[in-house]
Amino acid sequence: MSFTVSGVNCAAATPLNADLTPDLGLFVAHCRHLLDLGCHGIALLGTTGEANSFSVAERRQILEAALRAGIAPDRLLPGTGVNAAPETVELTRHALANGVTRVVMLPPSYYKGVSDEGLFAAYARIIESIGDERLKIVLYHIPQVSGVPLSHALIARLIEAFPTTVVGIKDSAGDLSNMQAIAAAHPGFAVLAGADPLMLPLLKSGGAGCITATSNLVGDSLRVIYDHLGDEAVVEPAQARINAWRSLSNSYVQIPTIKAMIGLQSGSTGWSRARPPLLPLGDAQLSDLREKFALLP
Amino acid sequence: MSFTVSGVNCAAATPLNADLTPDLGLFVAHCRHLLDLGCHGIALLGTTGEANSFSVAERRQILEAALRAGIAPDRLLPGTGVNAAPETVELTRHALANGVTRVVMLPPSYYKGVSDEGLFAAYARIIESIGDERLKIVLYHIPQVSGVPLSHALIARLIEAFPTTVVGIKDSAGDLSNMQAIAAAHPGFAVLAGADPLMLPLLKSGGAGCITATSNLVGDSLRVIYDHLGDEAVVEPAQARINAWRSLSNSYVQIPTIKAMIGLQSGSTGWSRARPPLLPLGDAQLSDLREKFALLP
Numbered sequence: 001m002s003f004t005v006s007g008v009n010c011a012a013a014t015p016l017n018a019d020l021t022p023d024l025g026l027f028v029a030h031c032r033h034l035l036d037l038g039c040h041g042i043a044l045l046g047t048t049g050e051a052n053s054f055s056v057a058e059r060r061q062i063l064e065a066a067l068r069a070g071i072a073p074d075r076l077l078p079g080t081g082v083n084a085a086p087e088t089v090e091l092t093r094h095a096l097a098n099g100v101t102r103v104v105m106l107p108p109s110y111y112k113g114v115s116d117e118g119l120f121a122a123y124a125r126i127i128e129s130i131g132d133e134r135l136k137i138v139l140y141h142i143p144q145v146s147g148v149p150l151s152h153a154l155i156a157r158l159i160e161a162f163p164t165t166v167v168g169i170k171d172s173a174g175d176l177s178n179m180q181a182i183a184a185a186h187p188g189f190a191v192l193a194g195a196d197p198l199m200l201p202l203l204k205s206g207g208a209g210c211i212t213a214t215s216n217l218v219g220d221s222l223r224v225i226y227d228h229l230g231d232e233a234v235v236e237p238a239q240a241r242i243n244a245w246r247s248l249s250n251s252y253v254q255i256p257t258i259k260a261m262i263g264l265q266s267g268s269t270g271w272s273r274a275r276p277p278l279l280p281l282g283d284a285q286l287s288d289l290r291e292k293f294a295l296l297p
Numbered sequence: 298m299s300f301t302v303s304g305v306n307c308a309a310a311t312p313l314n315a316d317l318t319p320d321l322g323l324f325v326a327h328c329r330h331l332l333d334l335g336c337h338g339i340a341l342l343g344t345t346g347e348a349n350s351f352s353v354a355e356r357r358q359i360l361e362a363a364l365r366a367g368i369a370p371d372r373l374l375p376g377t378g379v380n381a382a383p384e385t386v387e388l389t390r391h392a393l394a395n396g397v398t399r400v401v402m403l404p405p406s407y408y409k410g411v412s413d414e415g416l417f418a419a420y421a422r423i424i425e426s427i428g429d430e431r432l433k434i435v436l437y438h439i440p441q442v443s444g445v446p447l448s449h450a451l452i453a454r455l456i457e458a459f460p461t462t463v464v465g466i467k468d469s470a471g472d473l474s475n476m477q478a479i480a481a482a483h484p485g486f487a488v489l490a491g492a493d494p495l496m497l498p499l500l501k502s503g504g505a506g507c508i509t510a511t512s513n514l515v516g517d518s519l520r521v522i523y524d525h526l527g528d529e530a531v532v533e534p535a536q537a538r539i540n541a542w543r544s545l546s547n548s549y550v551q552i553p554t555i556k557a558m559i560g561l562q563s564g565s566t567g568w569s570r571a572r573p574p575l576l577p578l579g580d581a582q583l584s585d586l587r588e589k590f591a592l593l594p
Contacts, residue, residue: 020422052407055383056353083380085572086352107574109407110349112442114574115550122573125317145409147444148574253412275382276422277405277415277445 003190003208004136004167005102007040008199008222009077010215011048013259014062015270022058024065026270030216030262031066035075038223039215042071043104045079047145047172048213048255053275056087060094073099077211081106081140085122089129101134104170104211109146116154120161127162135165138211142172142194149173152182159186170194170211180205196242200225200235213258214246217265241297248292252285253278260286264293300487300505301433301464302399304337305496305519306374307512308345310556311359312567319355321362323567327513327559328363332372335520336512339368340401342376344442344469345510345552350572353384357391370396374508378403378437382419386426399433401467401508406443413451417458424459432462435508439469439491446470449479456483467491467508477502493539497522497532510555511543514562538594545589549582550575557583561590 012034015026031042044066045051045059054062063078080091080103088105095103105126107119127135139158143149150169158166171179172194179198183191183206190208193199199210199222215222221238228234249258256274260281263271274280281289309331312323328339341363342348342356351359360375377388377400389400402423404416424432436455440446447466455463468476469491476495480488480503487505490496496507496519512519518535525531546555553571557578560568571577578586 047407052380053382053405055381055387058381058383083349084352084355085350086355090352108350110344110442111574112444115576118574118576121576125573145407147409276419277408277411279412279415279418 003188005041005077005138005190005192006208008038008209008215008219008226009041009043009192009211010034010039010219011046011211011213012042012044013213013216013255013262013271014049015259015268016273016275017270020273020275022054022062023270024061026268027062028065028069028071031071032069033266034216034219035071037219039219040209041075041077042066043077043079043170043211046104046211047142048216048258049079050255050275050278051079052082053278056090059091063095063098063100067098067100073101076100077102077104077138079104079106079140083108083110085126088126092126092130092135093132096130096132096134102136102138104138104140106140106146107148107150109148112147114148116151116157119148119150119154120157123158124161127165133164136167137165138190138192139166139169140172141169144173152185155182156185159189168192168208174198176201179207183207196222196246197239200239203229213254214242214249216258216262217249218242218245244297248289248296251289251292252281256280257289260289261293264290300485302338302374302435302487302489303505305335305506305512305516305523306338306340306489306508307331307336307516308343308508308510309339309341310510310513310552310559310568311346312556312565313570313572314567317570317572319351319359320567321358323565324359325362325366325368327563328368329366330563331513331516332368334516336516337506338372338374339363340374340376340467340508343401343508344439345513345555346376347552347572347575348376349379350575353388356388360392360395360397364395364397370398373397374399374401374435376401376403376437380405380407382423385423389423389427389432390429393427393429393431398431399435401435401437403437403443404445404447406445409444411445413448413454416445416447416451417454420455421458424462430461433464434462435487435489436463436466437469438466441470449482452479453482456486465489465505471495473498476504480504493519493543494536497536500526510551511539511546513555513559514546515539515542541594545586545593548586548589549578553577554586557586558590561587
């Protein structure tokens with residue numbers, strides 16, 4: 001099966017300076033490290049990347065920093081979906097203008113309980129406003145955060161209306177059967193698991209790969225699984241390692257914990273911050289984390 | 298009791314042009330009409346105003362249009378809270394630079410289940426970044442839409458830290474006892490009901506007034522209630538009228554229905570549109586609405 005987006009993609013975290021602006025230098029170093037680890041792509045500016053806490057201007061700066069550092073545009077999958085359609089259009093056009101043709105797009109998510117018809121109209125107007133044949137969109141289903149689920153009927157309608165543009169979905173709801181059903185219904189449409197333990201079973205049933213937070217830490221092990229599907233002797237210890245890291249990252253609020261773990265792994269202090277409403281770990285949490293981190297496989 | 302914000306404030310709806318950009322001329326005419334009806338203030342760019350569907354640039358244009366039309370800055374309470382703190386700061390500074398000192402501020406609402414500590418940090422950083430003694434903030438509690446409730450402990454902490462800035466709250470959760478408890482705990486802090494039937498009982502127990510959607514249609518009756526508290530012979534029929542209009546506005550998805558009703562009331566066609574994910578009413582709905590509208594008191 002050939003997909004427009006596939007493999008191990010990292011929902012890259014965003015390090016911050018002391019004034020809580022993005023630390024672009026450290027971010028770019030992290031992106032390079034992720035590619036060195038074996039990640040196929042970097043899904044920057046997602047939920048883990050705190051994208052919704054950054055202004056349109058900051059989001060542009062972050063993407064431009066990665067490109068300026070020489071990271072190839074086809075390795076980047078920026079999140080460009082915000083509540084206001086004109087800004088989603090602006091961010092997506094900005095990516096395209098910089099040669100980045102693949103984006104991950106949240107639906108507008110302020111209003112809850114909106115109709116499929118309304119969500120279809122939102123996506124359709126955005127795609128038509130952008131009007132660029134190169135554009136490839138990965139839809140983003142993360143109802144536990146966005147509050148706005150993407151139904152199978154909506155997904156089918158979007159694929160039918162924009163078959164060369166709507167090429168995949170990141171499913172972060174954690175329900176493997178939902179991902180499998182989407183993959184089964186739409187061969188060639190890239191279903192990407194949002195949770196690390198689900199990439200393996202999803203790949204076995206027609207999925208395309210993953211976009212996950214833990215790949216900030218163990219992208220190499222995810223890559224091992226992707227490359228050695230079916231070789232249980234190789235896959236099992238890799239999955240066990242991923243699960244151990246993921247479990248620790250869920251000890252506290254996930255995003256600051258992942259950032260703290262990247263800090264412990266890399267030795268850089270710029271990972272110790274988060275932009276409110278997220279907060280960095282407290283001292284007791286950090287000390288507990290440090291202890292358990294030392295024991296990770 | 299003296300409040301910094303009080304009375305009948307209208308959560309003004311935003312009419313749209315055929316291309317779904319804001320129809321500034323019609324919006325300004327509506328604002329004038331609302332003041333003529335007797336509204337004390339216009340809470341533009343709130344949930345009813347579809348503010349989250351507009352870009353920062355569009356939000357600035359909408360506020361500027363109202364000011365350019367000669368509406369006094371002290372009659373305007375724009376919503377300025379968005380997910381990205383730098384944009385909340387920008388929108389609030391823009392209001393202040395135009396002499397508008399009172400704003401309604403949503404918390405950042407993409408991440409759910411965040412701590413009071415994190416929400417306090419978010420508001421505190423915004424207030425400190427703005428650094429303007431003139432600023433008066435009405436907090437915005439609308440958990441059924443934003444997904445982010447504001448707890449009593451958070452409200453108390455914000456009032457304590459910023460007593461001259463954090464002056465009130467719009468409570469749209471529909472639970473009168475919650476509003477009464479906040480009013481009782483913080484005399485002088487303006488609790489504003491987000492639902493029309495609750496202004497009356499709230500005013501009787503220390504509340505300051507309302508910010509509601511139905512006041513787009515029957516602001517005059519709300520003003521009657523506000524001015525004649527205790528005079529049941531006047532208040533009761535006014536409340537009955539409000540309730541009838543409100544009930545009809547809830548027949549279909551509320552925001553487009555209110556817009557359609559403003560259109561029926563004013564005869565202007567620019568109210569027949571909504572920005573996705575909201576959609577205008579369908580023909581059958583409109584025809585049903587028209588019939589019932591004709592029977593309203």
